[in-house]
Amino acid sequence: MTASTTRRSTAAKTRTPRTSRTAAVAATAVAGAMLLSACGDQTQSGASDGATKGTTVSTAPLADKLPQSIRDKGVIKVGSDIAYAPVEFKDAAGKTVGIDPDLAAAMGKQLGVTFQFENGTFDTLITGLRSKRYDIAMSAMTDTKDRQQGIDSETGKKVGEGVDFVDYFNAGVSVYTKKGVDKGIKTWADLCGKKIVVQRGTVSEDLAKAESKKCVDGKKPAITIEAFDTDQQAQTRLRAGGADAGSSDFPVAAYTVKTSGGGKDFQIVGEQVEAAPYGIAVAKNNTQLRDAIKAAMDAVIANGEYKKVLEKWGVAQGAVTEAKINGGS
Incomplete structure (x- = not known):
């Protein structure tokens, strides 16, 4: 990135529900369901690795930290500008891949939900977050004080409610x-x-x-x-x-x-x-989701999956040792 620390500067940019797993099933089915609980393909089209889209995994260690409404849906809707390789982009088969989708998949295992990436232009992502089109925005977005406060960086004027960030990369x-x-x-x-x-x-x-x-x-x-x-x-x-x-x-x-x-x-x-830090943007009034995302990122950092993802994409130099809330300046 050139002049500032993440493509995602002061403006904000962009890119079904699934049914929850039925509680009462035979013992064999339960075992199979647990095997299928991983998050899978973090794209608009659906889950991979056999995971049922929107499935909530009862054994996910951090599932109880999520708002009940998201646990019920089994999906976190992610606004993302999916044209920013290697952070997020479409591969030759049309699948959403990159640093952010891989980290989201790892966090999904901790939270028992699927992160569903939805494409939009970058400068509309925060607007989509405010309108509740997305639950979070994860798109190589730089955490800045202006974004936290809803300030237009060029005019210095208030343009809307700010957002909170969970910082995860430099x-x-x-x-x-x-x-x-x-x-x-x-x-x-x-x-x-x-x-x-x-x-x-x-x-x-x-x-x-x-x-x-x-x-x-x-x-x-x-x-x-x-x-x-x-x-x-x-x-x-x-x-x-x-x-x-x-x-x-x-x-x-x-x-x-x-x-x-x-x-x-x-x-x-x-x-x-x-x-500067990349942050996952969350609405100011959704502190429970924000804190759940932070807990999941910290768990992914601690268990080594975070390091593997960054090394896979050749960006290990941007690693952090813990997620932070609103660490940007």
Whole structure:
């Protein structure tokens, strides 16, 4: 990620119910049900590994921490911008995969529910949370005081009720260019007079705007900023030569540089800046769910599943030792 610590900046962005398992079943069926209790495929389409979507697992160690309404449904609805590899994205088969879905699956085992990812543009996720379309937003969203307080980072005005965050990962922001064509860009200050592409509503966009103001204040040309609904659209623009640089959270920028064009399209320039926590956003009035999510993340960290997920996706450098509530600044 580039300028700020997570793609998800001050604005907020986006992406059936299942029946509970019947209590009275024969002993053999109970054993089978317990085997099928793991969370499975964390996508819109359903559960994998044989898990019945929405099934509540009575043996899940932290199930009693959830609000009863969610235990009854067996589902936590997750708003997510599912186009931000490797944090969350669709694989070749159309399945939602990545860091967040893997961590959600691990937490689901602790809570006895399925985390159901629903796709939306990033800047609409918090709105969807407020309207109760989602129970949580989990989408590489940076925990900031402005988001906690419902403040628009650009205008400084109150735009709605804030949210609480359960912080679970640290990430900085990176700048990247076409490979072999950095146009002298090594730091954010080098972007004066140049064009950068970013995802709308992210920290990268906020940083670009702040840096552009510094350029103007210093009697230099402003930065031209082109913002897109998804990070993939920004990448396509840069790849086609329509900009001088792009910016995203470091894990995303690093993954893009490694995979786009077999590693031949882009290069990261300079160091990542403004490391800050990714947070799972929860409505202010839903403290029981917030605390259950924190307990589940702490359990996943303690049992080693957290480490395995981060190592799988090559982002172990962003690991934390415990989940925190509203740790962003």
